[in-house]
Amino acid sequence: MTIIVTGGAGFIGGNFIHYHLKAHPEDRVVCIDKLTYAGNLSTLAPVKDNRNFRFYKLDICDREGVYKLFEEEKPDAVINFAAESHVDRSIENPEIFLQTNIIGTATMMDACRKYGNIRYHQVSTDEVYGDLPLDRPDLFFTEETPIHTSSPYSSSKAGADLLVLAYHRTYGLPVTISRCSNNYGPYHFPEKLIPLMIANCLNDKPLPVYGEGLNVRDWLYVEDHCKAIDLIVRKGRIGEVYNVGGHNEMKNIDIVKLIIKELGKDETLITYVTDRKGHDLRYAIDPTKIHNELGWLPETKFADGIKKTIRWYLDNKSWWEEIISGEYQNYYDKMYSNR
Ligand code: NAD
Ligand code: TDX
Numbered sequence: 001m002t003i004i005v006t007g008g009a010g011f012i013g014g015n016f017i018h019y020h021l022k023a024h025p026e027d028r029v030v031c032i033d034k035l036t037y038a039g040n041l042s043t044l045a046p047v048k049d050n051r052n053f054r055f056y057k058l059d060i061c062d063r064e065g066v067y068k069l070f071e072e073e074k075p076d077a078v079i080n081f082a083a084e085s086h087v088d089r090s091i092e093n094p095e096i097f098l099q100t101n102i103i104g105t106a107t108m109m110d111a112c113r114k115y116g117n118i119r120y121h122q123v124s125t126d127e128v129y130g131d132l133p134l135d136r137p138d139l140f141f142t143e144e145t146p147i148h149t150s151s152p153y154s155s156s157k158a159g160a161d162l163l164v165l166a167y168h169r170t171y172g173l174p175v176t177i178s179r180c181s182n183n184y185g186p187y188h189f190p191e192k193l194i195p196l197m198i199a200n201c202l203n204d205k206p207l208p209v210y211g212e213g214l215n216v217r218d219w220l221y222v223e224d225h226c227k228a229i230d231l232i233v234r235k236g237r238i239g240e241v242y243n244v245g246g247h248n249e250m251k252n253i254d255i256v257k258l259i260i261k262e263l264g265k266d267e268t269l270i271t272y273v274t275d276r277k278g279h280d281l282r283y284a285i286d287p288t289k290i291h292n293e294l295g296w297l298p299e300t301k302f303a304d305g306i307k308k309t310i311r312w313y314l315d316n317k318s319w320w321e322e323i324i325s326g327e328y329q330n331y332y333d334k335m336y337s338n339r
Pocket of ligand 1: 006007008009010011012013032033034035036037038039040058059060061080081082083084085086100104123124125126157179180181182183184189
């Protein structure tokens with residue numbers, strides 16, 4: 001089988017490619033990535049010489065380029081990870097989110113239709129459900145929870161999800177969608193909470209916690225997400241949505257304190273800063289459907305996963321130091337100085 005993976009130079013797509021080439025050595029994996037600020041070829045360095053792997057620098061919105069690629073590579077399936085993925089950036093500049101996340105999704109699905117009704121999987125997010133109140137721990141997102149988005153990012157992902165379901169109903173495209181909770185693990189871009197806190201801690205820089213740090217996220221080790229996607233692509237029911245999450249809800253402030261403790265630093269590094277606009281309070285996934293239908297369960301406990309992740313950032317300083325020393329500095333200053 002030949003699989004096109006979009007966004008494979010990013011965090012989850014990169015981890016997926018590493019996982020897939022090991023788990024299915026008989027498959028070919030063709031990665032396409034625009035290499036935006038979030039894409040790093042160094043993430044793919046461990047697989048670059050694998051004879052079953054190919055990389056193309058390509059924008060998923062580039063219809064001509066995408067069609068040419070489908071003609072050359074003749075894929076059996078497409079897994080669409082490529083997206084603008086950072087909520088804070090979407091608040092500053094929504095337009096590129098609409099372009100990549102919605103138009104890019106439509107372009108990839110049009111190619112799937114044109115070249116033989118190719119199997120298509122959309123990597124979506126729990127953020128399409130909006131948020132849950134902090135004082136109702138009994139409530140969870142199921143696949144039936146209405147779409148109710150908060151940020152330009154989540155709205156663009158929800159728009160893409162609706163298009164995917166429409167392509168299934170209207171054209172009979174064989175699609176599935178996964179909606180996962182927050183991921184963490186190796187190769188996570190340092191603009192996101194966990195890697196940002198690890199990098200700042202290691203550099204003895206202030207740790208910017210939004211609001212009071214009481215917002216709750218449901219954390220899943222990235223490899224568990226990759227396994228879930230692999231299962232859905234192979235065994236999921238066509239036209240269905242699957243929630244992915246491991247019942248691991250934590251307050252932001254507790255994550256930050258845990259990282260400080262693991263790195264032997266001091267809590268005086270914590271700096272409370274102005275809250276994110278429209279900040280979602282709590283995410284919590286009910287993964288019953290994927291468990292009952294496909295037998296998926298998360299394998300990595302948070303206590304182990306966070307240790308492995310911190311170890312990875314300690315052992316791979318060059319990967320993230322290169323990122324934070326470049327254009328990222330301008331982003332960081334814009335977002336965090338005088339906040
Ligand atoms: P990321 O920002 O780390 O990586 C995105 C990748 O997509 C980058 O390599 C980037 O260069 C590439 N890309 C961006 N625009 C492109 C375009 N127009 N054409 C081709 N490539 C393009 O993101 P991530 O955290 O790995 O997220 C991957 C997917 O998973 C996204 O669709 C995101 O919405 C979804 N998701 C992420 C999380 C999470 O916790 N990170 C949770 C649930 C779902
Ligand atoms: O500096 C920070 N300080 C802080 O308090 C940052 C970057 C974040 N936060 C808070 C905001 C959130 O409550 O931490 C929480 C996690 O923030 P992010 O890492 O930006 O993730 P989140 O907004 O929850 O979205 C993530 O999960 C769902 C991914 O970025 C999305 O792509 C995915 O869909």
